[in-house]
Amino acid sequence: MARQGNRRASGRGFQGLLITLALHGGLFAAIAVANNREQPPLVISRDFVMAEMVKLGKPRDKFWLPRITQPQRSTAPPDSLKVAEDPNARAAPKEAPRPDDPTISKNLKRALDRARKLEQLAVPEEADEGSLTGSKLGTSNTETGDQYLAEVKGLLMQNYALPAGMAPGLVTTPPEIRFRLGEDGTLSDIELVKSSGNSFADDACVGAAQQTRKVSPPPPKYRNHGIGVECDK
Amino acid sequence: MRQVAGGLFLDGVSLSGAALTAFALIGSGAYARPALAQTGGDEDLPVIRLSGAGIELLRIGVPRPEGDTTSTVTAGDTLSKDLDVTGLFQVLDPASFPAALQSEGLGFSSPLWTQVGAQAVVKMRVAGGQIEARLYVTARGDTAQLSKVYRGADVRDAVHDFANDIVKSFTGQAGVFGSRIAIAMSGKGAHEIATVDMDGGRTAVVTKMASDCLLPAFSPGGGEIAFTSYLRNNPDLYIVSAGGGRARRVSKQPGLNTGAAWSPDGHTLALTMSYEGNAELYRINTEGGTQARLTSNPAIDSSPSFSPDGGQIAFVSNRQGSPQIFVMSAGGGGAKRVTFQGKYNQTPRFNPRADRSQIAFTGRDERGVFDVFILDVKSGKIDRVTQGKGSNLDPTWSPDGRLIAYVSSRGGLWVQNPETHHEVQIWRGSGSSPSWGPAPRR
Numbered sequence: 001m002a003r004q005g006n007r008r009a010s011g012r013g014f015q016g017l018l019i020t021l022a023l024h025g026g027l028f029a030a031i032a033v034a035n036n037r038e039q040p041p042l043v044i045s046r047d048f049v050m051a052e053m054v055k056l057g058k059p060r061d062k063f064w065l066p067r068i069t070q071p072q073r074s075t076a077p078p079d080s081l082k083v084a085e086d087p088n089a090r091a092a093p094k095e096a097p098r099p100d101d102p103t104i105s106k107n108l109k110r111a112l113d114r115a116r117k118l119e120q121l122a123v124p125e126e127a128d129e130g131s132l133t134g135s136k137l138g139t140s141n142t143e144t145g146d147q148y149l150a151e152v153k154g155l156l157m158q159n160y161a162l163p164a165g166m167a168p169g170l171v172t173t174p175p176e177i178r179f180r181l182g183e184d185g186t187l188s189d190i191e192l193v194k195s196s197g198n199s200f201a202d203d204a205c206v207g208a209a210q211q212t213r214k215v216s217p218p219p220p221k222y223r224n225h226g227i228g229v230e231c232d233k
Numbered sequence: 234m235r236q237v238a239g240g241l242f243l244d245g246v247s248l249s250g251a252a253l254t255a256f257a258l259i260g261s262g263a264y265a266r267p268a269l270a271q272t273g274g275d276e277d278l279p280v281i282r283l284s285g286a287g288i289e290l291l292r293i294g295v296p297r298p299e300g301d302t303t304s305t306v307t308a309g310d311t312l313s314k315d316l317d318v319t320g321l322f323q324v325l326d327p328a329s330f331p332a333a334l335q336s337e338g339l340g341f342s343s344p345l346w347t348q349v350g351a352q353a354v355v356k357m358r359v360a361g362g363q364i365e366a367r368l369y370v371t372a373r374g375d376t377a378q379l380s381k382v383y384r385g386a387d388v389r390d391a392v393h394d395f396a397n398d399i400v401k402s403f404t405g406q407a408g409v410f411g412s413r414i415a416i417a418m419s420g421k422g423a424h425e426i427a428t429v430d431m432d433g434g435r436t437a438v439v440t441k442m443a444s445d446c447l448l449p450a451f452s453p454g455g456g457e458i459a460f461t462s463y464l465r466n467n468p469d470l471y472i473v474s475a476g477g478g479r480a481r482r483v484s485k486q487p488g489l490n491t492g493a494a495w496s497p498d499g500h501t502l503a504l505t506m507s508y509e510g511n512a513e514l515y516r517i518n519t520e521g522g523t524q525a526r527l528t529s530n531p532a533i534d535s536s537p538s539f540s541p542d543g544g545q546i547a548f549v550s551n552r553q554g555s556p557q558i559f560v561m562s563a564g565g566g567g568a569k570r571v572t573f574q575g576k577y578n579q580t581p582r583f584n585p586r587a588d589r590s591q592i593a594f595t596g597r598d599e600r601g602v603f604d605v606f607i608l609d610v611k612s613g614k615i616d617r618v619t620q621g622k623g624s625n626l627d628p629t630w631s632p633d634g635r636l637i638a639y640v641s642s643r644g645g646l647w648v649q650n651p652e653t654h655h656e657v658q659i660w661r662g663s664g665s666s667p668s669w670g671p672a673p674r675r
Binding site (some may be wrong): 061062063064065066067068146149152153156157158160161162163164165166176178199200202203204205208222225226227228229230231232233 | 278279280281282283284285286287288289290291319320321352370372373400403404573574575576596597598599604606615616617620635650652653654655
């Protein structure tokens with residue numbers, strides 16, 4: 001009887017082992033399938049800084065006809081032009097002070113005085129128009145989200161231009177690019193990761209990053225970090 | 234069930250800790266790999282979305298065509314001018330092309346043209362009254378995007394056809410080369426009505442009335458031009474064939490018979506008449522019979538323009554003080570003011586494109602300068618077309634609604650693409666009130 005009970009127990013143990021093996025096998029197969037399945041790209045939603053540039057000046061009369069305001073074209077940050085700068089170079093010798101020439105300095109003084117008076121008399125052809133609460137540099141009135149990426153977006157936008165007259169139907173899906181941000185803010189490894197099917201739209205997207213070339217040095221979290229860009233119309 | 238180290242034992246079925254963790258991961262969906270793993274990255278990928286792209290002109294190369302010397306010069310010049318007038322292209326200076334590119338023939342090397350900054354290149358071979366033409370896009374390799382032979386009575390006509398196809402390949406809509414603009418030409422003598430090719434290439438005087446002829450209006454079919462003439466010492470309305478010939482008088486009421494606009498079907502004309510004492514808008518048929526009085530107001534109503542569907546008429550009225558643009562039903566009535574900026578707005582012209590709902594007009598700004606503006610009728614928003622370049626007035630739309638022609642105090646007739654603000658002087662003569670005729674038949 002006891003031998004029969006032992007035999008039954010060992011049979012149940014063997015069955016359990018088989019079920020365990022089958023369950024593990026099934027589980028690892030499920031993991032393998034899940035990992036090989038195509039996943040949608042993970043897009044991190046970020047609220048960029050919403051800034052409004054408000055020029056200081058008298059507001060334009062709303063009953064006047066509008067004027068054309070030219071959009072400002074971008075330029076690379078000034079430090080990107082210092083390609084040949086040598087940090088170990090000797091400082092330029094200071095110019096020896098020249099002896100005062102009373103005649104020249106008197107004439108110069110007179111000329112400067114005259115220029116100053118003329119400047120005061122001159123009426124600007126066109127009064128600055130803007131907002132009475134604005135500033136000469138513009139005012140940022142809202143700040144939410146990632147300020148650095150907002151700055152990058154602003155610079156890219158200045159270089160993002162599509163050919164004129166391109167029919168809207170010619171671009172069905174927006175192209176996407178990627179680039180990497182170097183420690184000094186240089187854009188590198190610019191690549192088209194998703195084509196729109198229209199070479200001009202693709203070129204415009206890649207061109208926005210290529211022409212921007214360099215942005216401000218990124219904060220640590222974006223150093224040598226990939227940035228994706230989707231270029232809609 | 235009993236707990237064992239690192240796992241669970243369930244009635245003979247054991248699950249290891251690793252397996253349990255795997256179960257938990259699958260259940261929570263946390264197994265999903267970050268997007269960068271797909272593209273070879275190693276961190277979260279912030280995505281910046283750009284929208285509201287700026288607009289740039291497409292850089293296009295027009296190397297000297299091959300073939301007969303005189304015709305090749307005409308063909309090259311005509312095509313360069315055509316592409317410039319569209320306001321879509323920046324025609325590259327041929328002087329910047331290396332000799333290898335000038336002697337390439339109809340063939341094409343994409344890398345070489347990319348080096349000179351060209352995004353597209355057009356090539357022509359002119360021989361025996363026909364043009365063999367190619368369009369290449371550098372980003373699409375060395376295969377021609379357009380390869381066709383064009384024939385025309387004149388080499389310029391053949392080039393215009395090629396230019397229209399080039400525009401179509403980039404915009405999806407053919408160009409309007411070959412169309413003409415009627416203008417009241419002023420010279421040493423009386424004003425006469427003339428037509429000017431839209432590239433300014435040919436000018437033809439249509440009337441020879443030796444009296445002031447003003448305010449021309451091309452018929453929708455392009456066969457006729459309505460205008461006002463003082464031939465019989467009264468501003469009467471006449472219609473003349475666009476090719477010239479004897480003009481017929483269609484309205485000779487005492488007083489004004491001026492500023493005619495054709496209905497889109499070409500059967501009727503709206504115009505200003507004053508035979509009832511005040512300047513009002515009327516609608517007449519093209520044979521001269523009065524059909525309807527459209528306005529009845531003590532103010533002056535003038536300068537009508539039909540909407541593309543023929544259902545509305547834009548006009549100028551000073552009924553609320555200063556001259557402003559109004560829109561009313563084409564049958565008269567329901568007049569509604571549509572401009573509220575500026576104190577002196579006139580010469581409204583509906584965009585012929587039904588999907589645009591735009592009116593171009595001349596406005597006098599706060600400095601007293603006349604310039605061209607575009608009103609979006611639905612939103613009421615006004616955009617400025619010209620600025621800081623003298624006075625610019627009397628706008629007229631191209632038949633495809635993409636371009637605007639106007640006269641300027643700088644002299645002559647100018648064409649601008651309002652999307653790009655690229656403007657070109659197409660004609661150096663002196664004139665007023667241009668009216669752009671329809672696109673040529675193909």
